[in-house]
Amino acid sequence: MEKRDYLVRGMVGEGRARVFAVRTTDIVREAQRRHGLYPVPSAALGRVLTIGTILGAMLKGEESVTIQIRGDGPLRSIVATANSKGQVRGYVGNPHVHLPLNSKGKLAVGEAVGAGTLFVIRDLGLKETYQGAVPLQTGEIGDDFAYYFASSEQTPSAVMLGVLVDPNNVPHAAGGVVIQLLPGAQDDEVFISKLESAVGSSPPISSLFAMDKTPEMILDEMFADFDLKIIDRMPVEFACDCSRERFEAGLITLGLDELQELLDAGENVETECQFCRSTYYFSIEELQSMIEQIRSDRSDSQ
Numbered sequence: 001m002e003k004r005d006y007l008v009r010g011m012v013g014e015g016r017a018r019v020f021a022v023r024t025t026d027i028v029r030e031a032q033r034r035h036g037l038y039p040v041p042s043a044a045l046g047r048v049l050t051i052g053t054i055l056g057a058m059l060k061g062e063e064s065v066t067i068q069i070r071g072d073g074p075l076r077s078i079v080a081t082a083n084s085k086g087q088v089r090g091y092v093g094n095p096h097v098h099l100p101l102n103s104k105g106k107l108a109v110g111e112a113v114g115a116g117t118l119f120v121i122r123d124l125g126l127k128e129t130y131q132g133a134v135p136l137q138t139g140e141i142g143d144d145f146a147y148y149f150a151s152s153e154q155t156p157s158a159v160m161l162g163v164l165v166d167p168n169n170v171p172h173a174a175g176g177v178v179i180q181l182l183p184g185a186q187d188d189e190v191f192i193s194k195l196e197s198a199v200g201s202s203p204p205i206s207s208l209f210a211m212d213k214t215p216e217m218i219l220d221e222m223f224a225d226f227d228l229k230i231i232d233r234m235p236v237e238f239a240c241d242c243s244r245e246r247f248e249a250g251l252i253t254l255g256l257d258e259l260q261e262l263l264d265a266g267e268n269v270e271t272e273c274q275f276c277r278s279t280y281y282f283s284i285e286e287l288q289s290m291i292e293q294i295r296s297d298r299s300d301s302q
């Protein structure tokens with residue numbers, strides 16, 4: 001099937017607020033397939049991957065962002081990283097959580113996450129990082145990010161994230177919309193209440209994507225009275241930058257003793273990337289040559 005995930009960025013109300021809308025159906029399907037996610041973990045990770053693409057779109061150049069959610073629910077944790085090029089990847093602590101639908105008849109994401117903390121770590125390059133941390137509000141992800149933007153970044157925001165999962169476990173539709181008030185509009189009560197009613201009267205975001213509406217169509221309908229201007233659009237995808245070379249470098253940093261132990265065990269070593277579940281094998285001969293490399297590096301430096 002043709003992949004059609006992409007993100008659009010725009011402005012509403014003559015520059016008083018910025019908006020993002022993204023379709024992430026293919027991203028969430030890919031995550032489900034790679035991690036073998038059950039429906040509740042699909043919805044939880046899917047919402048985090050969706051907001052990840054939007055946080056990524058707020059970055060530039062080589063910057064990246066990591067989201068960590070640590071909760072006391074059965075899901076344990078959700079981790080995702082995204083960059084400014086539309087690439088996102090992630091995983092959950094327990095991909096096989098199964099819970100009954102919540103009291104609203106929805107996938108019980110908040111219950112699976114539990115109480116805990118949301119961390120957002122921006123890597124701005126040159127070893128400069130910025131970290132924000134807020135207590136989880138409901139564990140439903142959208143509410144937690146609205147709180148994060150307001151309290152940690154002083155940017156009042158509405159965050160709508162949705163993932164619809166079919167009874168056969170396959171994510172059917174996913175996407176999100178974020179609206180952020182820009183400085184200058186934050187005391188404009190008329191504008192804010194108009195925005196709130198536009199957002200509040202919108203159907204659930206996943207149902208809009210399930211009807212095959214594009215991000216532009218969703219913004220057009222939501223902000224029909226707001227002079228919407230689309231600024232740009234970019235493709236987004238589930239992508240991991242792991243490689244055999246990186247895992248080999250990781251094995252070498254284990255050091256001589258640990259590598260010798262692996263070698264003595266007499267079996268090939270299998271490593272797995274937790275973000276994308278790619279596996280990389282290293283043979284006994286390769287372990288032997290890593291050990292030799294460490295030894296020769298040592299004798300060179302003496």
Ligand SMILES: [Zn+2]
Nearest residue numbers: 240242273276
């Ligand atoms: Zn990977």
